[in-house]
Amino acid sequence: MILIPRNDCRGGPPVATRSVEVRRWATTEGRPYKMLLRLASLVMLIVLSCTCAYAQEAPKDKKEDQPQQLTIVLATGNTLLVDEVSESTDGYWYKRGNITTFLDRERVTRIDHPKPEGESATAAEPAPPAKWSLAEATRVEKFFLSKFKRPLPLSAFGQSDLHTRWGWDHRNGMDVGLHPDSVEGRALIEFLRAESIPFLVFRGPIPGVATGPHIHVGNRSSRSYGR
Secondary structure, X not given: OOEEEEOOXXXXXXXXXXXXXXXXXXXXXXXXXXXXXXXXXXXXHHHHHHHHXXXXXXXXXXXXXXXXXXXXXXXXXXXXXXXXXXXOOOEXXXXXXXXXXXXXXXXXXXXXOOOOOOOOOOOEOOOOOOOOOHHHHHHHHHHHHHHHOOOOOEEEEOOOHHHHHHOOEOOOOEEEOOOOOOHHHHHHHHHHHHOOOOEEEEOOOEOOOEOOOEEEEOOOOEOOOOO
């Protein structure tokens, strides 16, 4: 306690009293400092709260990888979107949700796998040039027959009228009527790569080049035949 002398109103000697001024100074000067501390604590609490909230929400912003569905193209022209497909000797088992169903092989035209992002539906995918003769086609036909128990579905063997009209020299190539992304198409492509057999894949029609999806076995045809 600080005492400040003052004169008595009756003219007597000075007496010690509690200083109102000092007490007022202690409260008025200390109040801004306390308010500053409280404000700093409040700002710190808000920053920590926002940081924790962001840390909790950040994983939700990540795009979860969801499995892409496969497409079963039926002989009737209809399609089925399924989660999984497994092949058996007589046909295909497909799964949709928790239900698994069997389809006879005769009812299925092809199975389309999800196309990789950025890949063109009509782009050709050339393999490195290699030695190839149409006489080696027997190797490819035997592989397909032994694996899928049916003949290789050829849409063109050697030169065809269509290739002649388009001006392509197709005398040393053969076209297989399989979609490159189907189960059979993928298996054939793996075999061709393993055997170093050149090929091209077409995932859709290209005017003057391809009428639809197929796998061309052989080197790229030159565009000079019949011209």
